[in-house]
Amino acid sequence: MKYTFFIQKISKSTIYSVRIEDAEFYVLGNLTDISWIPAKAQEIIDGVKSTIDTDVEYQWANEDVFLVSHPTEGVIFWDLMKTRGQGSGVRTTQDLVLPHEEFITFMEDFKKFIEENN
Numbered sequence: 001m002k003y004t005f006f007i008q009k010i011s012k013s014t015i016y017s018v019r020i021e022d023a024e025f026y027v028l029g030n031l032t033d034i035s036w037i038p039a040k041a042q043e044i045i046d047g048v049k050s051t052i053d054t055d056v057e058y059q060w061a062n063e064d065v066f067l068v069s070h071p072t073e074g075v076i077f078w079d080l081m082k083t084r085g086q087g088s089g090v091r092t093t094q095d096l097v098l099p100h101e102e103f104i105t106f107m108e109d110f111k112k113f114i115e116e117n118n
Contacts, residue, residue, distance in 0.1 A: 001025050001028075001098075001102065001106070002020075002022055003018060003019060003025070003028065003106065003109075004018075004021075005017065005018055005110060005113040006019060007117055014034065014117070015032060015033065015034050016032065016034075016036040016113070016114055016117070017032040018032050018110065024096070025096060026079075027065055027077045027078075027079045027095045027096045028065075028096070030062075030064035030065035030079060030080070030081060031062070031064075031110070032064075033062055033064075036110075036114050037114065037118065038111050038114050038115045038118065041107055041110055041111035041114055042111060044060055045104055045108060047060060047069060048069040048075060048103060048104055048107070049100075049104065051069040051070065051071050051100070052071065052100050053071070054071050055071055057069060057070055057071070061080070063080065064079070064080050064081050065077060065080055065081075066078045066080055069100065069103075074097050074098055074099045074100055074103075075097070075098045075099075075100060075103040076094045076096070077095050077096040078094055078095055079095040082095075
């Protein structure tokens with residue numbers, strides 16, 4: 001998976017952005033947001049790690065993406081932007097599934113970028 005991080009400045013706001021190069025991973029671009037801080041990224045990392053070798057799921061969402069870290073399936077993503085204007089907003093088919101380790105590496109890279117630019 002290839003990705004880069006960049007900052008967008010709008011007025012006095014800093015938007016931490018994710019650019020995904022491979023179309024199959026596009027949903028990770030929905031993590032782009034104004035409210036990122038290192039602690040928030042670490043909370044997600046810790047949440048995903050807490051599901052490995054357990055029977056507990058971890059869930060996290062923003063207005064654009066919903067993820068579930070499942071103990072045996074990996075990290076499952078739903079693109080919430082697809083559901084806008086489609087009634088109930090319920091999606092039954094996931095948009096991406098990643099191994100825990102791959103997503104943790106991605107989030108650790110994102111956290112480092114946030115720390116360096118915060």
